[in-house]
Amino acid sequence: MLFNSIEFLIFFPIVTILFYLIPNRFRWLLLLGASCFFYMWFIPKYILILLITIAIDYTAGILIEEWQDDPSRKKKCLVVSIISTCLVLFIFKYLNFCSANFVALAQHFGWAKPDKVLNIALPIGLSFHTFQSLSYVIEVYRGNQKAERHFGYYSLYVMFYPQLVTGPIERPQNLLRQLHEEKTLQYDHIANGLRLILFGMFLKMVVADNLGMYVDKIYENPQDFSSLDITLGMIFYSFQIYGDFFGYSTIALGCALCMGFTLIDNFKAPYLANSVQEFWRRWHISLSSWFRDYLYIPLGGNRVAIPRWMLNTLIVFTVCGIWHGANWTFIIWGFAYGVLLIMERGLRNIHIFDKIQNKTGKLIIQGLNILKTFVIVTLLWCVFRATSFGNLHDVLSAWVHNGALASQLHVSPTAWIALAAFVCLDLILKQQRFDRWCSQRNIYVRWSIYAVMIFSIIVLSSVQHYPFIYFQF
Amino acid sequence: MTEETKHIILQLGRKFLLLAAVLVVLDLVYRFTLYPKDRDRNCTLMTYSRIPVEENDDIIYLGESSNHSFSPDDQDQRAISEMIDDMMPEHKVGKLSKDACHAGIYYDMLRNIPRKSPVRTVIVTVNMRSFSSEWIYSDLEKPLQKEQIFMRKAPALYKRMLLAFKAYAHWSEEERQKLVRKGFEEQTLKLPYYFPYHNAAEWDKAIGQQDHLFNGQKVSWDTIALTCHYIKDFAYQLNEENSRIKDLDKIVKLCQRRGWKLVFHILADNMDQIKTLAGPDLEFLMKQNAQYIVNRYQPEGVIVVNNQFMVRDHDFFEREFPTEHYNQHGRKIVAEAIVEAIR
Numbered sequence: 001m002l003f004n005s006i007e008f009l010i011f012f013p014i015v016t017i018l019f020y021l022i023p024n025r026f027r028w029l030l031l032l033g034a035s036c037f038f039y040m041w042f043i044p045k046y047i048l049i050l051l052i053t054i055a056i057d058y059t060a061g062i063l064i065e066e067w068q069d070d071p072s073r074k075k076k077c078l079v080v081s082i083i084s085t086c087l088v089l090f091i092f093k094y095l096n097f098c099s100a101n102f103v104a105l106a107q108h109f110g111w112a113k114p115d116k117v118l119n120i121a122l123p124i125g126l127s128f129h130t131f132q133s134l135s136y137v138i139e140v141y142r143g144n145q146k147a148e149r150h151f152g153y154y155s156l157y158v159m160f161y162p163q164l165v166t167g168p169i170e171r172p173q174n175l176l177r178q179l180h181e182e183k184t185l186q187y188d189h190i191a192n193g194l195r196l197i198l199f200g201m202f203l204k205m206v207v208a209d210n211l212g213m214y215v216d217k218i219y220e221n222p223q224d225f226s227s228l229d230i231t232l233g234m235i236f237y238s239f240q241i242y243g244d245f246f247g248y249s250t251i252a253l254g255c256a257l258c259m260g261f262t263l264i265d266n267f268k269a270p271y272l273a274n275s276v277q278e279f280w281r282r283w284h285i286s287l288s289s290w291f292r293d294y295l296y297i298p299l300g301g302n303r304v305a306i307p308r309w310m311l312n313t314l315i316v317f318t319v320c321g322i323w324h325g326a327n328w329t330f331i332i333w334g335f336a337y338g339v340l341l342i343m344e345r346g347l348r349n350i351h352i353f354d355k356i357q358n359k360t361g362k363l364i365i366q367g368l369n370i371l372k373t374f375v376i377v378t379l380l381w382c383v384f385r386a387t388s389f390g391n392l393h394d395v396l397s398a399w400v401h402n403g404a405l406a407s408q409l410h411v412s413p414t415a416w417i418a419l420a421a422f423v424c425l426d427l428i429l430k431q432q433r434f435d436r437w438c439s440q441r442n443i444y445v446r447w448s449i450y451a452v453m454i455f456s457i458i459v460l461s462s463v464q465h466y467p468f469i470y471f472q473f
Numbered sequence: 474m475t476e477e478t479k480h481i482i483l484q485l486g487r488k489f490l491l492l493a494a495v496l497v498v499l500d501l502v503y504r505f506t507l508y509p510k511d512r513d514r515n516c517t518l519m520t521y522s523r524i525p526v527e528e529n530d531d532i533i534y535l536g537e538s539s540n541h542s543f544s545p546d547d548q549d550q551r552a553i554s555e556m557i558d559d560m561m562p563e564h565k566v567g568k569l570s571k572d573a574c575h576a577g578i579y580y581d582m583l584r585n586i587p588r589k590s591p592v593r594t595v596i597v598t599v600n601m602r603s604f605s606s607e608w609i610y611s612d613l614e615k616p617l618q619k620e621q622i623f624m625r626k627a628p629a630l631y632k633r634m635l636l637a638f639k640a641y642a643h644w645s646e647e648e649r650q651k652l653v654r655k656g657f658e659e660q661t662l663k664l665p666y667y668f669p670y671h672n673a674a675e676w677d678k679a680i681g682q683q684d685h686l687f688n689g690q691k692v693s694w695d696t697i698a699l700t701c702h703y704i705k706d707f708a709y710q711l712n713e714e715n716s717r718i719k720d721l722d723k724i725v726k727l728c729q730r731r732g733w734k735l736v737f738h739i740l741a742d743n744m745d746q747i748k749t750l751a752g753p754d755l756e757f758l759m760k761q762n763a764q765y766i767v768n769r770y771q772p773e774g775v776i777v778v779n780n781q782f783m784v785r786d787h788d789f790f791e792r793e794f795p796t797e798h799y800n801q802h803g804r805k806i807v808a809e810a811i812v813e814a815i816r
Binding site for chain 2: 005184185186450455
């Protein structure tokens with residue numbers, strides 16, 4: 001079920017009202033049932049894959065705890081659990097890609113000619129719930145989390161509907177603990193939750209979808225557009241993907257908060273970052289912190305020799321690229337971030353602007369750094385958005401060569417207004433989340449904001465259907 | 474329930490009342506600002522419904538692409554509706570036609586015709602392909618359903634909300650194909666004699682795997698593909714569960730309420746080609762379905778003009794896939810049959 005669908009507008013209030021109406025001991029059952037229903041709305045049979053992952057990691061968690069005194073068996077259990085969970089991910093997400101590359105390679109070298117490429121459908125949100133499951137077994141292994149004995153609660157931890165499909169990727173210490181707590185009806189939870197849902201829908205339906213139609217046009221036929229159009233398209237995509245994913249995460253946070261659950265904030269004004277490193281601290285926080293805790297630090301992090309650190313960085317970001325999708329463009333995208341971070345660290349010791357002491361000068365430097373980071377991120381989004389290397393080549397070559405072409409992109413005032421509103425809101429909300437910021441305004445300002453947002457969502461949203469971008473991951 | 478909970482519920486209730494008031498105001502703002510432009514941009518069908526009043530038509534012809542000329546060789550480029558208009562000088566015949574339209578859309582168009590219109594007779598085109606799941610789940614359905622939302626009798630803001638939250642068929646291509654296939658598989662074909670296939674999917678698959686037709690004649694792949702198209706378009710048996718039948722029922726009731734004379738005009742299909750390619754089994758099913766329409770609606774006072782066999786092979790414009798696009802001669806035959814039935 002999509003958050004921006006009429007079905008969800010019916011589903012959400014029913015589940016929330018029932019949640020508060022029924023006794024606490026049955027709430028897990030309601031939420032689990034609702035989560036199954038939510039997930040099965042897409043393609044029902046995929047729930048079986050989810051059940052496999054759940055069963056593997058639930059059992060592994062208990063066994064790891066049982067074998068707490070036997071490090072060797074405990075480790076073996078962790079390894080088996082990680083491999084099995086990742087195998088499910090590999091089969092459904094990467095096997096098609098590997099098979100296509102193998103066929104291409106075989107044809108290139110003139111080996112026996114396999115011409116059939118596998119075509120396994122990717123279950124929605126597989127990478128998200130796989131990582132959430134992995135985080136549970138690793139935390140149990142590290143002794144930071146007690147193994148969950150109740151299969152229902154554990155299933156709910158993996159399947160909790162607000163964050164099931166595209167995160168945020170939760171840690172058991174945060175979500176599993178909250179699932180056991182008794183929640184009482186609180187006005188602030190409902191009010192703030194609804195504010196977040198409203199804001200999230202505004203980001204997705206007004207900002208992202210209105211920009212998306214221009215981005216699609218450009219990436220489908222880049223040769224028809226001028227360099228200026230393509231530059232605009234790239235910038236639009238930066239805001240489309242941000243609005244889309246930030247919107248989804250915000251709605252997820254809002255839905256959970258209405259029932260009293262607090263999920264991790266996934267974004268903190270990433271386009272106002274001073275550096276690429278800072279960008280990754282502000283963008284998709286639940287994923288970047290996952291990679292930090294479960295891959296980067298175990299590899300040695302930055303407490304190793306420089307060459308090893310460089311290798312660690314490249315590994316982490318390449319894996320991050322692969323996580324996003326089974327396509328060479330994602331791998332290159334991730335690897336490029338690794339390279340950029342290494343370069344950034346290398347350049348950190350060059351202090352050419354250190355002499356500038358006055359406030360204005362510092363502000364200008366900061367502004368330039370933000371701009372530099374935004375340009376880098378935008379260029380790399382171009383690699384991320386391209387459907388293939390061929391498409392990327394077409395976009396970049398049109399960008400370079402179509403300078404003389406007249407602009408073909410007629411951007412509607414709605415799209416410009418949506419973009420401007422988003423930029424302003426991002427600046428305003430740099431330090432504070434929308435719900436908290438809103439609750440500090442007086443009633444007239446607050447309700448004016450609600451009215452404008454509701455009107456925009458209903459009247460200015462795109463009539464085209466754009467699924468959430470991160471659904472494909 | 475504790476006092477605190479009661480207080481919270483009361484507080485929330487007050488806020489939801491305020492929200493309802495805001496929505497009413499927003500509806501008014503929308504209706505008098507952006508709605509007219511929005512409606513004209515997203516719902517051309519809505520403007521169609523105003524045509525009978527603007528043009529003072531007493532007969533309305535509802536059709537789809539079959540109404541028009543596609544052949545550049547036609548000396549006479551008039552649409553079927555225009556031919557009817559010329560054949561009945563005592564009446565003024567207007568057309569409400571748009572490609573891929575079907576009974577569901579016709580119903581909405583008719584419903585939106587103003588009560589004070591001069592319309593007395595309504596001619597509804599019944600395209601027999603429109604009852605198959607191939608058309609019910611067609612990719613042309615999405616834009617039509619979007620338009621239907623605007624044609625509802627509901628507050629403007631509510632209609633736009635339905636559009637914003639995608640309350641229409643937004644299947645992906647994969648989902649759509651699945652629905653079409655499910656439609657083929659769900660209906661078991663019951664013929665009064667031995668028939669080797671259980672449903673349209675089996676029949677289509679069997680034909681698609683061979684290089685000859687039912688009569689043993691060897692043919693090209695294109696001919697097999699065309700045969701499969703015919704099977705997918707016509708191998709069904711009508712009953713009251715079919716969504717288009719439900720739409721036709723609604724049209725009948727609407728016309729009865731409005732006091733309009735109703736004519737269902739069953740479009741001619743290329744029966745010569747169908748008989749040659751798919752054989753007597755498909756012809757049997759098609760005849761049975763047309764008869765179902767006649768039997769169901771004639772007792773309700775509807776004039777059913779069954780033109781199914783009226784147009785011969787050489788009068789069809791397209792040869793590679795099934796359509797109801799006729800040349801000038803074919804259109805004239807259809808128009809004459811309708812005029813004769815109305816008079």
